[in-house]
Amino acid sequence: MTSELAGRVALVTGGSRGIGRSIAAELAEAGARVAVADLARARESVTELPGDGHRAYEVNVTDAAAVDALVRNVETDLGGLDILVNNAGVTADNLLVRLSDTEWDRVLDTNLKGAFLTIRAAARGMMRRRQGRIINIASVVGLTGNKGQANYAASKAGLSGLT
Numbered sequence: 001m002t003s004e005l006a007g008r009v010a011l012v013t014g015g016s017r018g019i020g021r022s023i024a025a026e027l028a029e030a031g032a033r034v035a036v037a038d039l040a041r042a043r044e045s046v047t048e049l050p051g052d053g054h055r056a057y058e059v060n061v062t063d064a065a066a067v068d069a070l071v072r073n074v075e076t077d078l079g080g081l082d083i084l085v086n087n088a089g090v091t092a093d094n095l096l097v098r099l100s101d102t103e104w105d106r107v108l109d110t111n112l113k114g115a116f117l118t119i120r121a122a123a124r125g126m127m128r129r130r131q132g133r134i135i136n137i138a139s140v141v142g143l144t145g146n147k148g149q150a151n152y153a154a155s156k157a158g159l160s161g162l163t
């Protein structure tokens with residue numbers, strides 16, 4: 001374990017599995033205390049992290065009030081927030097002519113609006129403390145497009161623009 005990020009607090013959305021879980025593990029390995037936020041199973045992910053002081057939060061990143069509460073709780077529980085990783089993301093693939101409003105909204109709400117809500121909540125404290133890093137997990141599909149992924153490509157292109 002390195003101590004490059006000792007004393008830092010990181011929040012990883014969608015950290016229960018996949019890429020987010022690996023990001024949380026790398027941040028913990030580098031010495032950060034990590035808040036893992038996900039719809040479910042965040043606690044399982046946290047118990048496997050190296051080091052101490054990590055926390056799990058069950059939250060839906062599309063819920064503005066829940067996201068505001070999440071950031072407040074992380075700042076209180078862990079004493080601040082230095083690094084935000086917007087990783088939570090979904091797909092709902094379909095050919096564009098068959099893409100439903102629900103499939104469009106679900107992907108845009110999670111991948112783009114969810115990141116906006118989390119950034120807005122986290123940026124307040126980061127600006128006050130004059131310190132912070134925000135990392136948004138976009139996708140090459142946001143640059144190239146992909147058949148059957150109009151919603152996902154638009155969400156990730158939007159996320160790059162937001163960044």
Ligand SMILES: NC(=O)c1ccc[n+]([C@@H]2O[C@H](COP(=O)([O-])OP(=O)(O)OC[C@H]3O[C@@H](n4cnc5c(N)ncnc54)[C@H](O)[C@@H]3O)[C@@H](O)[C@H]2O)c1
Binds near residue numbers: 014015038090110138
């Ligand atoms: N897997 C890839 O090849 C790939 C490529 C480029 C980008 N990405 C991006 O990387 C990120 C992670 O991808 P992955 O493959 O690990 O996905 P995954 O589906 O394995 O994990 C995503 C996590 O996000 C969580 N999540 C989904 N909606 C949520 C919500 N509303 N609130 C809170 N948590 C929510 C899920 O519960 C899950 O734990 C995504 O943003 C994805 O678009 C993935």
